[in-house]
Amino acid sequence: MEVGLVKLTIDGNEVQAPKGTMVLEAAEQLGIHIPRLCYDPDLSTVGACRLCIVEIEGIRNLPASCVTEVTEGMVVRTDTPAVIEARKTVLELLLANHPVDCLTCEKLGECLLAKYCYEYGVFKSPFDGEKHHYEMETDNPFIVRDMNKCILCGRCIRACAEITGKNIIDFSYRGFNTRVAPFGDTPLSESECIYCGNCVAFCPVGALSEKQMLNLGRRWNLKKVKTTCTFCGTGCTFDLRVKDGKVVGVTSNPDNAVNGRALCIRGRFGTRDFIHSDKRLTTPLIRRDGKLIPATWDDALDLVAERLKEITKQNGPNSFAALSSTRFTNEEIYLFQKFARAVIGTNNINHYPSPCHGAMYREDTLCSEAVCEFAGTATLRCPNNLQGASDMGALSGSLAGYQRVDRQEARSKYEEAWGVSIPGEAGLTVSEMFEHANQGDLKAMYILGENPVLS
Ligand code: SF4
Ligand code: SF4
Ligand code: SF4
Ligand code: FES
Numbered sequence: 457m458e459v460g461l462v463k464l465t466i467d468g469n470e471v472q473a474p475k476g477t478m479v480l481e482a483a484e485q486l487g488i489h490i491p492r493l494c495y496d497p498d499l500s501t502v503g504a505c506r507l508c509i510v511e512i513e514g515i516r517n518l519p520a521s522c523v524t525e526v527t528e529g530m531v532v533r534t535d536t537p538a539v540i541e542a543r544k545t546v547l548e549l550l551l552a553n554h555p556v557d558c559l560t561c562e563k564l565g566e567c568l569l570a571k572y573c574y575e576y577g578v579f580k581s582p583f584d585g586e587k588h589h590y591e592m593e594t595d596n597p598f599i600v601r602d603m604n605k606c607i608l609c610g611r612c613i614r615a616c617a618e619i620t621g622k623n624i625i626d627f628s629y630r631g632f633n634t635r636v637a638p639f640g641d642t643p644l645s646e647s648e649c650i651y652c653g654n655c656v657a658f659c660p661v662g663a664l665s666e667k668q669m670l671n672l673g674r675r676w677n678l679k680k681v682k683t684t685c686t687f688c689g690t691g692c693t694f695d696l697r698v699k700d701g702k703v704v705g706v707t708s709n710p711d712n713a714v715n716g717r718a719l720c721i722r723g724r725f726g727t728r729d730f731i732h733s734d735k736r737l738t739t740p741l742i743r744r745d746g747k748l749i750p751a752t753w754d755d756a757l758d759l760v761a762e763r764l765k766e767i768t769k770q771n772g773p774n775s776f777a778a779l780s781s782t783r784f785t786n787e788e789i790y791l792f793q794k795f796a797r798a799v800i801g802t803n804n805i806n807h808y809p810s811p812c813h814g815a816m817y818r819e820d821t822l823c824s825e826a827v828c829e830f831a832g833t834a835t836l837r838c839p840n841n842l843q844g845a846s847d848m849g850a851l852s853g854s855l856a857g858y859q860r861v862d863r864q865e866a867r868s869k870y871e872e873a874w875g876v877s878i879p880g881e882a883g884l885t886v887s888e889m890f891e892h893a894n895q896g897d898l899k900a901m902y903i904l905g906e907n908p909v910l911s
Pocket of ligand 2: 625
């Protein structure tokens, strides 16, 4: 056996796990799922809910498997009658103070409490206890908090501290009155919450839900379409939740290497409205007599081609400039700079670095380790494909791959591949483009996916 490995038996199957592994995790290696509510592989463990209890030979009580380390020769049973009975009792105790609003609950389909109650045949609680009657918190635009459904697993608290690095929420009060709240038991809207929604992503029940998805479909009817966020250079992956061809919201996708379930307010809560904004252009518009008139693509492209030919014939290729976008793919940006250089014959190509969300993210979510245990530093380029825009040659002085236009040997590689000659002088940078437009010698611009007036 390898050094540092521990051999144990779970439900009659032998397994080896590194020292320090918890029984729940070792069971997972064997494909044995131990039910859990407060445990999450991406968070620290607290052993709070006791649903993950197991039987271990030589131990009198039923220990929580998420906080019990494997030891050599350990014999574990995850499904004895005593274990199952105890888990049922845990669920019954939770239901004793739970509204069981499953018929209308937004999380049904993804709720772990409902899942385990179903699996263990727990339909109602035999315990006739007092119930909370908290008001639902709906006064912020992003997160609905229904603390009547909270099972006090603490995942949201740990997600806020360990994933977001904010520590906005914690347990308040004691005993039956314990509840999760920001400091001073204020609503989130009066706290320093940055509405990243990471607490929502980690909440296993309907206590926290995404406001924008309310009443837009049961979870099992919302198709998941994995995609990459277009807002900044971090490149987070998430699931668009789609119903009837329309994006109704965004939820975290745990199976991605970049960000796990962590997202920021823009990706999680801004994407849907960005996609379906009525301000997005969905058809070409041609300005006639000062008015923008909808047109077909054929008409619009014919007009653009005709006018660009006229302008560059009369004034030369440098009367044209191309302003690329940092939100496009590498392939699109490459084609765009090739169009400027190979079709028009100018190096007047640049991209526009718009205001940096990465800086905001750093400032908001990361602080020095001296201040916050889970913090660190990160280098983020933004917007989302600023790096690609430079790499692909949307630069007035360089072709793709940072091949300088004023070097013949660099130029000739592209001249050979494209079958054209490329000018050897650097073109206009973005600020120079606007100076020359004001002076009147820049007559036409092709602006890709940016609004320099706003930016
Ligand atoms: S949180 Fe879960 S158990 Fe509670 S009402 Fe919603 S679906 Fe039902
Ligand atoms: S939204 Fe983000 S910052 Fe606000 S409480 Fe939840 S995890 Fe913390
Ligand atoms: S709000 Fe959700 S995640 Fe937070 S303690 Fe309650 S049930 Fe757990
Ligand atoms: S999952 Fe182990 S105690 Fe909650």
